[in-house]
Amino acid sequence: MGDHSRTIRLLSLSLIAYLLVTMTALGQVKAGTLSQIAGFFPAQPRSYEQVSQLLSQLDRTSTLVTVEAIGQSHNNRSIWLATATDPDYPSDEKIRLFVIARQHGTECAGTTATLALLQYLAAAPSDTEAKLLRYFEIAVVPVANPDGCVAGRRTNAQQMDLNRDWGKFTQLETQAIRAAVIRHQPHAVIDLHELPASSRNRSYAENFIETIGSHDSLPALLCANTVAASRNISYWMKGYGYPLNVYYDYPGDSLALCHRYWGLSQGIPSFLCESKTGAGRSLQERAGFHVLAILGIINYLGRQQLAPVSPGSEVVVAARPPQPPPTEIPLTLAVRLEPAASGDNDTNLVVHTQVEGSGQFSFVTVNVDGVTKLLTTQRNGRYALDTSRLSSGQHSISAELCSEFGAALSTQQTTFIVPLAGVQIAK
Numbered sequence: 001m002g003d004h005s006r007t008i009r010l011l012s013l014s015l016i017a018y019l020l021v022t023m024t025a026l027g028q029v030k031a032g033t034l035s036q037i038a039g040f041f042p043a044q045p046r047s048y049e050q051v052s053q054l055l056s057q058l059d060r061t062s063t064l065v066t067v068e069a070i071g072q073s074h075n076n077r078s079i080w081l082a083t084a085t086d087p088d089y090p091s092d093e094k095i096r097l098f099v100i101a102r103q104h105g106t107e108c109a110g111t112t113a114t115l116a117l118l119q120y121l122a123a124a125p126s127d128t129e130a131k132l133l134r135y136f137e138i139a140v141v142p143v144a145n146p147d148g149c150v151a152g153r154r155t156n157a158q159q160m161d162l163n164r165d166w167g168k169f170t171q172l173e174t175q176a177i178r179a180a181v182i183r184h185q186p187h188a189v190i191d192l193h194e195l196p197a198s199s200r201n202r203s204y205a206e207n208f209i210e211t212i213g214s215h216d217s218l219p220a221l222l223c224a225n226t227v228a229a230s231r232n233i234s235y236w237m238k239g240y241g242y243p244l245n246v247y248y249d250y251p252g253d254s255l256a257l258c259h260r261y262w263g264l265s266q267g268i269p270s271f272l273c274e275s276k277t278g279a280g281r282s283l284q285e286r287a288g289f290h291v292l293a294i295l296g297i298i299n300y301l302g303r304q305q306l307a308p309v310s311p312g313s314e315v316v317v318a319a320r321p322p323q324p325p326p327t328e329i330p331l332t333l334a335v336r337l338e339p340a341a342s343g344d345n346d347t348n349l350v351v352h353t354q355v356e357g358s359g360q361f362s363f364v365t366v367n368v369d370g371v372t373k374l375l376t377t378q379r380n381g382r383y384a385l386d387t388s389r390l391s392s393g394q395h396s397i398s399a400e401l402c403s404e405f406g407a408a409l410s411t412q413q414t415t416f417i418v419p420l421a422g423v424q425i426a427k
């Protein structure tokens, strides 16, 4: 990292708190950005062949988008990397984002979202997009698993789940993408997925984002970025009517998942974004979730890194939701614990949070022994807890009801006891 970027980071770090409470005043609100991008969504998911044709066309016709093959799949299909940026401005002075879609071959919303974003940026319909690509370089792998995409299955041609291969890198696809990420040195990595409607895990009941939590053993700037960015995204999602849970990862969690590898092992702010599938959740709606997640991270990084040092660059806040949710009281928050129902396979204790009252709020956090595990934008939140990972003895659960910028409006606390193995608690 050069002295210049270090200066930017130090400056921006000290200004995060200030910016978080003043940004609504900055920039112009532009409500139409999501709908403009959504205008590029196809009615049906594209085939791998159609994706390749579209990328080739963008490469030929736009000076702002370049496309290259970063490797081949097991069945010899190209793994495409598309990069959107204004080539007249140096790459090493830009904020660089690396977006990975479709490690799981059936999950088409991320492909749809990233292609539409590329088409939108390539068309540069206004000065906003032109400025965005002057300050940002957005690298995209729209189909990380070409063989799974063609075969219509989750795994690659080797029957391997690519998003369990990070850190090990036994597969051609993960090897190629890892090399491309290292070459791009991104400020953030975004990994786009979809949640099957059939999943029985309670944690997977709704759209969610998983990112790195705040922890003493992790770089402070990493955690500041992931926690603040996830709050910003939740604000966006709520503003656009998407329910969202945010889960946080900590040291000790498996590094075999892409976003954890880049976050916990390599210190790069990283985000797993999962849109829920199922009845009533169209491709367009699911792809919209992914577009918003990407825009939310662009928005956050732009505010955090550019606004302090480059006045006029607040173009990147242009796509905020049209109406920020007001934070009026009265509101009340209740917390309730209950044993997991039979059939839940990821939990044995469920924490319920319930917000009551007519006022608006931004999100509720659930904290176990002071460590934030969940951020939810929903009035009725649920966190599935696996107490087998906790030591025996008393533990605390707290929940905080928060305004837009994370100020606590109300706090509730309760405790529970994890018994020693084999020891019954007297009733």
Ligand SMILES: [Zn+2]
Binding pocket: 103, 104, 107, 163, 192, 193, 194
């Ligand atoms: Zn997936």
